[in-house]
Each structure stands twice: as structure tokens, then as C-alpha cells.
Amino acid sequence: MKSMVIGGIILIVALMAGTYFVAGDAFNSDDYINSLTMLGAVAIITITVFVALKYINQMKNDTAGGELADEKWDGIGEYKNPIPTGWGLAFIGTIVWLFWYWTVGYPTNGFSQIGQWNEETIEFNKKFESKWQNPSNETLTAMGESIFLVQCSPCHGVDAEGINGKAQNLRKRMSQDSVEYVIKNGSNNLKTVYPGGMPPMMLTEDKDIEEVSAYVAGGFKGEQPAAYGVCAGCHAPDGAGIEYVGPNIKTYDNALVSAVLENGKRGLIGIMPSFKGRLNPTQEKAVTAYIKSLGE
Known part of the structure; x- marks a missing residue:
């Protein structure tokens, strides 16, 4: 298990280094949205790697047990075990994040270069059409x-x-x-x-x-x-x-x-x-x- 943890840490560092190498210039600006994005990337990579390691370790060492359900398909039964606590918390967290993103998260309340470009383009097209309504x-x-x-x-x-x-x-x-x-x-x-x-x-x-x-x-x-x-x-x-x-x-x-x-x-x-x-x-x-x- 210790070697897996060390490998996971190395993997996280490598992934973060790759992310910064590809998009590092974006994080040197004063736009706090980019910093939040980087923070989110760190969290996602870290959680993903350690959750994956946890379940890989369980698959290697754990044995199935518990009460079997009555239903069977082709002789294969299913245990009446509760869902993993981590999975349940992650699912609830995803729902909470979803509502946060819909209500107060980026891009609904943040500056958007694409949005600014669209607004300027629409304004320019209006002026263009007005100027050239009846050209010779x-x-x-x-x-x-x-x-x-x-x-x-x-x-x-x-x-x-x-x-x-x-x-x-x-x-x-x-x-x-x-x-x-x-x-x-x-x-x-x-x-x-x-x-x-x-x-x-x-x-x-x-x-x-x-x-x-x-x-x-x-x-x-x-x-x-x-x-x-x-x-x-x-x-x-x-x-x-x-x-x-x-x-x-x-x-x-x-x-x-x-x-x-x-x-x-x-x-x-x-x-x-x-x-x-x-x-x-x-x-x-x-x-x-x-x-x-x-x-x-």
C-alpha cells in the first residue's frame, strides 16, 4: 500500500506539472477565475488518484461478504450491502456543486472574454447594417x-x-x-x-x-x-x-x-x-x- 501511495503522489505531481506546462500562462493574470480553475484541477486530480488507489487496494485485498439478495441472474447473486460512503458523499457533493454553478458560479457572474467579443461583434454588425442599408x-x-x-x-x-x-x-x-x-x-x-x-x-x-x-x-x-x-x-x-x-x-x-x-x-x-x-x-x-x- 505504501508503494501505491508514493506512486499516486508522483502521478499527481506529474499531472499538475503537465497542466501548468500546457496552460500555465493563464494563471499569471489577475483573473481570479483562472486561479479557481487551477485549484479545482488540483482537487479533481488528487481526489481521482486517491479514490482510484483506494478501490484498487480494496479489489486486491478485500473479500466479498454480507447477506445475499433473493434475486439471482444466471446464478449470480448480489449482496445487500450499502453504497460506499465515499461514493455517496461524492454524489451529494456533485449535486451541491451543480446548484452552486447554476446560481453563483462562473461564468454567470464572472467576466467572459467570449461574451465581450460577442457583444462587440453584435454591436459592430448593427452599425454595419445601418451604414450599408442601401449601397450602390x-x-x-x-x-x-x-x-x-x-x-x-x-x-x-x-x-x-x-x-x-x-x-x-x-x-x-x-x-x-x-x-x-x-x-x-x-x-x-x-x-x-x-x-x-x-x-x-x-x-x-x-x-x-x-x-x-x-x-x-x-x-x-x-x-x-x-x-x-x-x-x-x-x-x-x-x-x-x-x-x-x-x-x-x-x-x-x-x-x-x-x-x-x-x-x-x-x-x-x-x-x-x-x-x-x-x-x-x-x-x-x-x-x-x-x-x-x-x-x-
């Missing part, structure tokens, strides 16, 4: 270029051409291969804006798929294929889309770009993650204005 298209385009270079160019490139096919080329709406992929596989990326999604194989003939994809990727120029009538029911005859039914497949617009930013997108090239919460509505409009300007 030129202002939106300039704003969108700045946002694009920070948020979008790492994948789409500073020229928006998709970095050799690694991401969507935003200088044109869609490539023929992308249109064929969507026709064959469907698309359910933008359900918050277009809840119905698009089922796969709305066109089944290879000739129809090739003609429609070439027509859509070509910007709806030339003679419209007869098979496009199937697509027009959701995307409109001119490809401009129908609200809540199908997106614009001719050009980029606010609804489409906002939907992609909010939901992310899966397609022929790969997966684009959601940008939900990273841009406010004005910034999304600005990105749309900039992307639209690329094709002009």
Missing part, C-alpha cells in the same frame, strides 16, 4: 471584391477561375460536365432555400442529357433543346429559376449565392463547406455583386 452596385462590387479575396480566393483563386479545376470557376455559371453530373446524380444541397431539391435522372437519354447540358453551360444561347422543357418546370424557360422551387442556372443571383454560402455545396468537383454565420446579408449581396461582375 458599385459599392457592393468593391466590397464584394475585398470579401472574396479574404474568404473565397484560397479555393477559387484570386482570379476566381478555380485554381486549375480544384474549385468552381466563378467566371461562368456552370461547365457542361457539371450540368451532366447534376442531371445524372441530382442535387439536394440547397434545401433551406429550395426544399424540394432535384432528383437524379430527370432526363434518361444520353443524347438529351448532352444537348441540355451544352445548352445550359453555353449560357442559353442558340436553339433550345426540346428536352429542356423538363428542366423549365423548375428552373423557368429562361433558366432564371423559380423561388423556392429551383435555382437560377443561367447566372449567379442573390438567392443562389446566399443559399450556397448558407448550406455549402456538393458537386462534380467536391464539397464546399458552409459559410453560415461568417457573412451577414449585406456581405453576401456584395459577394454576389462581385461574382456577377466577373462575367460581364
